[in-house]
Amino acid sequence: MRGLLIAGHPDAGRDPLPEGWDWLILPGLTRGPEGWIPRRLGMDPAALRDLRSAALLATLDALDPDLFIADRHPFGIDGELRPVLEMLRARGCRTVLGLREVLDTPRVAAGEWEELGGADGVAKLLDAVWIYGDHRVYDPRLTGELPGPLARLAEPTGYLSAGRPAARPRRSDRPSPAPPPPYLLTVLGGGSDGAELARLALQATPPPGHRHLLITGPQMPTADLEELHEIADGHATVVRSAPDVPELIAEAAAVVCMGGYNTVAEVLDTTTPALVVPRARRRLEQPRRAAALAAAGALETQEAAGLTAADITEWWARAVTGRTVRSGIDLDGLAVVPRLAARLLDPSAAHEIAAPDVAAPDVTVPARVLPEVHSHAV
Missing domain, CATH: 3.40.50 (Rossmann fold)
Structure with missing residues (x-):
């Protein structure tokens, strides 16, 4: 073929x-x-x-x-x-x-x-x-x-979830930015409009013993990326992209992300607890997806408006204590x-x-x- x-x-x-x-x-x-x-x-x-x-x-x-x-x-x-x-x-x-x-x-x-x-x-x-x-x-x-x-x-x-690389052992021939487990992951899809969520995630406090990896996405403006490196100040790892995002999601203790289809599909094929903060600008696709999957018990969601670093800190502390079973959803x-x-x-x-x-x-x-x-x- x-x-x-x-x-x-x-x-x-x-x-x-x-x-x-x-x-x-x-x-x-x-x-x-x-x-x-x-x-x-x-x-x-x-x-x-x-x-x-x-x-x-x-x-x-x-x-x-x-x-x-x-x-x-x-x-x-x-x-x-x-x-x-x-x-x-x-x-x-x-x-x-x-x-x-x-x-x-x-x-x-x-x-x-x-x-x-x-x-x-x-x-x-x-x-x-x-x-x-x-x-x-x-x-x-x-x-x-x-x-x-x-x-x-x-x-x-x-x-379109099962069969993606998620949940596979990470290939040893591909360098990964991930810190040793346990770690928290924030992933922003393309990243063009994820700067505000990235700032909040970097200002949040990880649970004891956890490191934080932030993947901004290749489309994040350079000025925003430079600002995020300054906020991280060595307390978190900030990268524009990674070759093994599905595996990183699978191995994370918890993930904060936006509600784009591909990111959510990668999350669904794992047991990683997820907090989805959907983009509500221009289209309402992401909020409607997040709400439907939250109602099915597959993830948690919060609106971007009013979300604080303290909210993410509290969610992390709760989320890292367990995993999320998604076997009831057709993947x-x-x-x-x-x-x-x-x-x-x-x-x-x-x-x-x-x-x-x-x-x-x-x-x-x-x-x-x-x-x-x-x-x-x-």
């Missing part, structure tokens, strides 16, 4: 790939005050969108994939994927939209679907929608975030997705493929989203 992973951030290409796979890194976009703007190229945003779309068309025309998966954004940024999907559908390629389990509030989600031209138009360009979560914890088909035409194509896969999405893909590519063999045992609700409820391109072609 051969395949291509398409991304819009250069950091993506650092991850290793199986034999026969490669990366296509597109010129980057980032959010500006008025919408998406070029990350580095000094050109008009619309011209960059057209450049990215042309690169995708040329690449996939040559690759001629059998399966294409769009991650989160069905049409990419500003519709750059729409002509790609139309070309692939005309060739018989199977097309999938992969979604995190939480999109946003139903009202915001509904508006975003309408901006895409409505759910019916999106559904016509797709064979399936895969929801990367446990429908018993959070189901966007029932909250109203996923409109009826797409909900009828949707299947939950379970969280097997990484095993389910290949089976769903095989079923799409060979419907005649569907009876031989163990698909997830979930009953899709009869969704005729009102529609409510979707929302840099992360796509996969095989």
